[in-house]
Amino acid sequence: MLSLQRNFHNVIALNNITFEFGSRALYQDASWHIKPNERIGLIGANGTGKTTLLRILVGEYKPNEGTISKAKDLKIGYLNQDLLSYQSDFSILHVAMEAFERQNQLHDEIESLLKKLETDYSEDLLHKLSDKQHEFEALDGYNIEYRAHEILAGLGFSDADTRRQLSEFSGGWRMRVILAKILLQTPDILLLDEPTNHLDLPSIKWLESYLQAFEGAIVIVSHDRYFLDRVVNKIVESRKGKLTPYAGNYSFYVEEKGLREEIQSGQYKNQQAKIKQEEKLIERFRAKASKAKMAQSRIKALERLERVDDVDDDNPSVNFSFKFSKQSGRHVIRMEHVSKSYPNLPILTNTTATIEKGDKIALIGANGRGKSTLLRIIAGADKKFEGTCETGHNVTQTFFAQHQLEALHLDNTILNELQTFAPKHTETELRSILGCFLFTGDDVFKRIKVLSGGEKSRVALAKALTADANFLILDEPTNHLDIQSVNILIQALKQYEGTFIVVSHDRYLLDNVANKIWYIEDQQIKEYPGTYAEYEEWLAKRPSKPANLAPSPLKETKKVENDPVQEDNNKMLKKLNQEIGTLEESLASLKQDLSEIENSLAKPEIYSDVAKLSEHTTRYEEVKSTLNQTQIAWEALAEQILELESC
Numbered sequence: 001m002l003s004l005q006r007n008f009h010n011v012i013a014l015n016n017i018t019f020e021f022g023s024r025a026l027y028q029d030a031s032w033h034i035k036p037n038e039r040i041g042l043i044g045a046n047g048t049g050k051t052t053l054l055r056i057l058v059g060e061y062k063p064n065e066g067t068i069s070k071a072k073d074l075k076i077g078y079l080n081q082d083l084l085s086y087q088s089d090f091s092i093l094h095v096a097m098e099a100f101e102r103q104n105q106l107h108d109e110i111e112s113l114l115k116k117l118e119t120d121y122s123e124d125l126l127h128k129l130s131d132k133q134h135e136f137e138a139l140d141g142y143n144i145e146y147r148a149h150e151i152l153a154g155l156g157f158s159d160a161d162t163r164r165q166l167s168e169f170s171g172g173w174r175m176r177v178i179l180a181k182i183l184l185q186t187p188d189i190l191l192l193d194e195p196t197n198h199l200d201l202p203s204i205k206w207l208e209s210y211l212q213a214f215e216g217a218i219v220i221v222s223h224d225r226y227f228l229d230r231v232v233n234k235i236v237e238s239r240k241g242k243l244t245p246y247a248g249n250y251s252f253y254v255e256e257k258g259l260r261e262e263i264q265s266g267q268y269k270n271q272q273a274k275i276k277q278e279e280k281l282i283e284r285f286r287a288k289a290s291k292a293k294m295a296q297s298r299i300k301a302l303e304r305l306e307r308v309d310d311v312d313d314d315n316p317s318v319n320f321s322f323k324f325s326k327q328s329g330r331h332v333i334r335m336e337h338v339s340k341s342y343p344n345l346p347i348l349t350n351t352t353a354t355i356e357k358g359d360k361i362a363l364i365g366a367n368g369r370g371k372s373t374l375l376r377i378i379a380g381a382d383k384k385f386e387g388t389c390e391t392g393h394n395v396t397q398t399f400f401a402q403h404q405l406e407a408l409h410l411d412n413t414i415l416n417e418l419q420t421f422a423p424k425h426t427e428t429e430l431r432s433i434l435g436c437f438l439f440t441g442d443d444v445f446k447r448i449k450v451l452s453g454g455e456k457s458r459v460a461l462a463k464a465l466t467a468d469a470n471f472l473i474l475d476e477p478t479n480h481l482d483i484q485s486v487n488i489l490i491q492a493l494k495q496y497e498g499t500f501i502v503v504s505h506d507r508y509l510l511d512n513v514a515n516k517i518w519y520i521e522d523q524q525i526k527e528y529p530g531t532y533a534e535y536e537e538w539l540a541k542r543p544s545k546p547a548n549l550a551p552s553p554l555k556e557t558k559k560v561e562n563d564p565v566q567e568d569n570n571k572m573l574k575k576l577n578q579e580i581g582t583l584e585e586s587l588a589s590l591k592q593d594l595s596e597i598e599n600s601l602a603k604p605e606i607y608s609d610v611a612k613l614s615e616h617t618t619r620y621e622e623v624k625s626t627l628n629q630t631q632i633a634w635e636a637l638a639e640q641i642l643e644l645e646s647c
Contacts, residue, residue: 017066044238077187329393362514
């Protein structure tokens with residue numbers, strides 16, 4: 001990797017910034033200095049302003065107060081979720097190679113000079129050609145195609161994929177291409193907003209290795225604590241408008257924060273005891289005229305006292321009480337000689353597997369291997385397969401997937417939604433369950449339509465766990481969840497006494513809940529009888545298959561004829577990609593509307609006028625809700641496409 005890191009004292013410095021969104025201050029007098037080579041994990045609960053802070057760093061948003069300074073000629077690489085809507089009819093290799101702007105320019109100029117030399121073999125042209133070729137070589141121009149192939153291969157693209165148009169891929173795969181382009185630009189600082197959202201486990205591991213070797217500063221917003229542990233050397237917590245640094249990875253942060261909170265809790269208790277003592281003395285002195293002056297002096301001293309805050313429990317321990325009306329038999333699911341394929345894409349071939357009572361199964365593997373297809377077969381949602389898939393005696397199941405968010409009734413309150421789904425539960429029981437998922441007090445009366453994507457996911461999960469089901473099928477349940485919510489889900493699954501199978505790329509979740517690992521290899525369901533950590537250890541010792549190496553660089557890009565298999569697959573994908581393209585246009589439009597409303601809310605003539613502020617705020621919530629629903633619809637459609645894109 002080429003090192004472009006220059007001798008910066010601070011790459012970016014935020015000094016006492018305040019950023020207000022409407023009447024709410026996301027950040028208040030916050031400071032943060034990012035130094036060269038720092039690898040920073042920016043964490044915090046959903047809604048604390050992490051993405052907003054990245055936009056401030058890149059210059060898209062301006063703070064209301066404070067200053068931002070950046071190193072001269074700083075090159076920023078910024079990956080954000082808005083890039084899902086990016087479209088191009090060029091091949092993904094071409095899009096990735098757009099990163100090499102100067103090299104591409106030189107290549108075109110060299111080609112032009114060579115053509116001129118065919119008719120004008122002058123010394124002047126030869127000198128120009130020599131200069132251009134020398135610069136092209138100095139910029140490693142002859143290896144740029146190889147480097148692009150290498151990055152794309154690491155992110156899960158085959159050699160054949162690199163010649164396909166970007167527009168043929170779903171949003172998640174397009175995001176990978178944009179990530180490749182950003183990495184190829186070798187910026188001085190990388191700003192990555194949830195980079196693992198659309199990556200499978202092999203691609204996450206590849207990205208970890210890449211970032212560990214990256215010779216620049218990195219700021220990562222992520223809810224994947226294992227990813228943070230492996231990549232970052234510093235944590236900055238966004239909380240209550242402040243930015244608090246911790247010098248270590250995520251595990252260090254957890255330990256250090258625990259120690260800080262223990263000290264703070266002691267200071268708070270001591271101060272409260274002193275305050276009570278002072279208040280008692282003041283009350284005694286106040287009644288005596290001779291002591292009134294002393295009392296007033298103590299009152300003023302109390303008023304000036306800098307109060308220590310009590311410690312908030314950001315990771316509460318929750319207690320779930322799961323009720324089954326009946327226990328399942330020994331065999332929950334029996335699959336025998338199951339085969340499933342799409343045109344020109346075999347998924348499962350004559351495979352047999354059994355899920356037994358008490359199994360906690362993590363189904364893992366690369367995207368496109370058939371994980372979601374297998375879940376749908378197990379759930380009975382997909383019956384177009386050969387072989388048998390039998391549900392055992394007394395098995396009652398609940399299937400959670402991202403499309404379940406669409407099934408939420410938008411006009412219902414959170415409590416109504418659960419009452420309708422689980423009428424046998426009392427209101428007290430349901431409120432207790434909702435409390436476990438961070439919906440406390442009057443929160444339960446919020447309407448579904450005003451909730452964020454993460455909040456809707458928590459409601460859908462709460463519904464799934466209130467069902468009278470002794471078998472859970474969970475497809476990417478951690479999508480949209482912050483670290484706190486993931487911890488709650490882990491606690492719930494640990495306390496769940498039934499059987500479940502879960503697909504997730506969150507290794508921390510898998511490591512904490514699974515007692516068996518399933519993976520699909522050679523169109524067969526394979527089983528490892530142990531935890532995810534034990535599986536990883538076994539996998540590391542297992543003889544590996546020959547690596548799918550990145551292809552050698554080509555001297556010139558040639559047009560490659562599509563083979564019949566690829567053409568059939570492309571035809572099948574075309575309709576689905578057109579549909580998802582329409583959704584992505586809607587997403588782009590809604591995000592633009594949201595951005596415009598956000599800008600309006602920051603204007604004095606709006607936030608100072610109560611009526612206008614209310615009108616704009618209502619409009620903001622409506623657009624945000626529509627945006628969330630459209631995003632959910634996109635994810636459901638992308639899931640259908642995902643299985644077909646690997647061939």
